[in-house]
Amino acid sequence: MHSFEFTRPENAAAAITVAGQAKTAQQGADIRFIAGGTTLIDLMKLEVETPARLLDINRLPFDKIEETPDGGLKIGATVRNSDLANHARVQRDYSVLSQAILSGASAQLRNMATTAGNLLQRTRCVYFRDIAMRCNKREPGSGCPAITGSNRTLAILGTSDHCIATNPSDMCVAMATLEAMIHVEGPKGARTIAFGDFHLLPGSTPHRETVLEPGDLITHVTLPPPRAGSRQVYLKLRDRASYEFALASAAVVMNLTGGTISYVRIALGGVGTKPWRSPEAEAVLTGKPAIAGNFRQAAEAALRNAKPQSENKFKIELAKRCLTHALQTAANG
Ligand SMILES: Cc1cc2nc3c(=O)[nH]c(=O)nc-3n(C[C@H](O)[C@H](O)[C@H](O)COP(=O)(O)OP(=O)(O)OC[C@H]3O[C@@H](n4cnc5c(N)ncnc54)[C@H](O)[C@@H]3O)c2cc1C
Ligand code: SF4
Numbered sequence: 001m002h003s004f005e006f007t008r009p010e011n012a013a014a015a016i017t018v019a020g021q022a023k024t025a026q027q028g029a030d031i032r033f034i035a036g037g038t039t040l041i042d043l044m045k046l047e048v049e050t051p052a053r054l055l056d057i058n059r060l061p062f063d064k065i066e067e068t069p070d071g072g073l074k075i076g077a078t079v080r081n082s083d084l085a086n087h088a089r090v091q092r093d094y095s096v097l098s099q100a101i102l103s104g105a106s107a108q109l110r111n112m113a114t115t116a117g118n119l120l121q122r123t124r125c126v127y128f129r130d131i132a133m134r135c136n137k138r139e140p141g142s143g144c145p146a147i148t149g150s151n152r153t154l155a156i157l158g159t160s161d162h163c164i165a166t167n168p169s170d171m172c173v174a175m176a177t178l179e180a181m182i183h184v185e186g187p188k189g190a191r192t193i194a195f196g197d198f199h200l201l202p203g204s205t206p207h208r209e210t211v212l213e214p215g216d217l218i219t220h221v222t223l224p225p226p227r228a229g230s231r232q233v234y235l236k237l238r239d240r241a242s243y244e245f246a247l248a249s250a251a252v253v254m255n256l257t258g259g260t261i262s263y264v265r266i267a268l269g270g271v272g273t274k275p276w277r278s279p280e281a282e283a284v285l286t287g288k289p290a291i292a293g294n295f296r297q298a299a300e301a302a303l304r305n306a307k308p309q310s311e312n313k314f315k316i317e318l319a320k321r322c323l324t325h326a327l328q329t330a331a332n333g
Contacts, residue, residue: 001045004050004052005053006053007054008055009056012217015060016187016215017215019032019215019216020214025210028050028138029214031051031055031214032051033116034057035114038109039122046131048122048129048131057217058078060077062076062078062219062220063078065079073089073094073223075221075222076115077217078116081109082107085098085101095232096174096177100171101118104245105243106243119172119175119182120209121168123165125146133145136162136202136206146165148310151164151309151312152311152312153245153270156306156307156309156312156316156319157268157273158276159273160202162203162205164202165202166271167273167275172269173275176195176196176276176277177265179223180222180223181222182198183221183222184212184217185216186215195275198211201274202273230255230263231254233327234251248268248318248319249322250266250319250326250327252329261286261290261294262286262287264282264286265277266278266302266323266327268302268323278302280301281302282298290331292324292328295323295328299321299323302319
């Protein structure tokens with residue numbers, strides 16, 4: 001691994017000041033925050049990331065889960081994924097989040113991984129992780145061998161001619177349905193970013209994955225007050241039963257009034273270049289009876305714009321069945 005300077009800033013302001021000197025907060029950043037390290041250290045060993053400076057944020061006071069005045073939840077940036085998934089309020093009121101986190105990685109990894117680090121985890125595309133290969137995300141303008149190469153696990157929604165990499169996070173899929181807000185402090189002050197606006201589509205700039213700028217430190221994530229009586233499901237389909245990323249996953253938050261769907265939020269994982277909220281599927285179901293035919297129609301709507309590659313056409317039907325089953329499970333209560 002290349003050499004780098006490692007420091008522990010005294011407070012958030014000091015961390016932001018140093019990180020604000022970075023050339024970019026995106027791929028190839030010369031200064032990086034480090035939290036659990038389960039994404040960053042991996043990529044540094046592979047020399048995909050070669051920061052000159054690491055700023056350890058683990059001692060900053062962002063490790064708490066607290067109630068917000070409106071009855072929602074405030075989740076600190078360095079809250080470990082295990083602590084979040086096993087928190088009593090999360091299990092009771094935001095169970096889709098608990099289910100999603102517990103479906104990911106391993107117990108040991110979840111003990112290290114943090115909320116902010118999970119928001120910023122990188123694709124598992126094999127070309128991205130191998131510096132001997134070309135990759136537009138790693139080296140802008142070098143090409144995308146995945147489009148004609150190994151793409152079985154890659155995305156079918158939100159792709160471009162420049163990149164088809166999947167966003168691998170489970171946690172983010174649940175957060176999309178919960179309409180989380182991401183809170184950032186940076187050199188220009190504090191701001192709040194709606195979850196759906198945080199990750200970027202690849203377009204012609206796949207090396208830009210989020211709206212973060214140099215010095216931006218995620219401090220916490222908030223969840224709105226829970227929806228009383230909502231049914232919440234996260235269903236993840238993968239090549240083996242544990243310790244594997246999703247080929248397709250679905251998160252559902254649903255309220256029924258009688259047999260009618262009065263509220264529904266839907267997002268897909270494993271198939272999109274970003275955590276994939278589906279307003280199309282939500283529109284099909286809102287105000288409609290909670291019956292199998294409508295669930296299938298919603299799944300058709302969610303995947304209508306899917307663009308498969310040579311090896312991943314199977315994901316279209318897999319994702320449809322995944323969503324249909326998740327909706328039926330939610331409706332069954
Ligand atoms: C073998 C393996 C299997 C896995 N399986 C799954 C899986 O099935 N599902 C799944 O969802 N995930 C999986 N993961 C990914 C795992 O969830 C992520 O690695 C983890 O969530 C990253 O969190 P971290 O705190 O370790 O991040 P770090 O590695 O510390 O940081 C990641 C990035 O976030 C930045 N960062 C961290 N904190 C902040 C902050 N507060 N503000 C701004 N930037 C910040 C860092 O600079 C870095 O660029 C797996 C990982 C491994 C290694
Ligand atoms: S899909 Fe994206 S990450 Fe993978 S090789 Fe192409 S540009 Fe790189």
